[in-house]
Amino acid sequence: MLEGVAAGAPGPEASIGKISWATWHRALGELAMDIRGADRTLAAGEPYDLDDRQRLFLFSRADTLHAGSNEIQRNIVAERVLGLPKEAPA
Secondary structure, eight states, X not given: OOTTXXXXXXXXXXXXXXXXXXXHHHHHHHHHHHHHOGGGGSXXXXXXXXXXXXXXXXXXXXXXXXTSOHHHHHHHIIIIISOOOOOOOO
16 A cells, blocks of 8 residues: 555545546547537527537536646656656756
């Protein structure tokens, strides 16, 4: 067990699942819009009437940000799972 991780609490390995889910969900939203075509990306009515697939596409963009951006999650995996050194400050 990793030091400092409480029993039953998600460890840094959970970051791998978060990255995988967010990337897959974003790709699914993009695929849905590609299949529908450019004209189906427009809102159906005023003020901003979206259908389920349009909402999926827009919400899936946030998946790579909420609960920590994918970049932050990759740093967690690199440092805490793989044991790589911390990134040097810019």
